[in-house]
Amino acid sequence: MPLAHAVALLPSRRLQEVWRLVREPVADERELAEVRGALIDCGAATACEREAESLLRRAWEELESALPGSSRTRVLREMAWQTVRGDRIA
Incomplete structure (x- = not known):
């Protein structure tokens, strides 16, 4: 959450x-x-992007072995990354 990160990053008066x-x-x-x-x-905002990417990377590492190695799995992974990065998927 950007506001949570801002607490540590902004000077007190600006915060x-x-x-x-x-x-x-x-x-x-x-x-x-x-x-x-x-x-x-x-x-x-950048801190949030990095945090989201890290969370997705860790979650995907745990989930990947439980999913079949199929094109649907690759599409699911790509959609997840596009969502985190804010890319349009549709």
């Missing part, structure tokens, strides 16, 4: 501002862009 914006009941596009920018700039 407080991001949390204030996130807690707003209705945020406008400028505020949403500010939060997105802060999460990207501090590396929180």
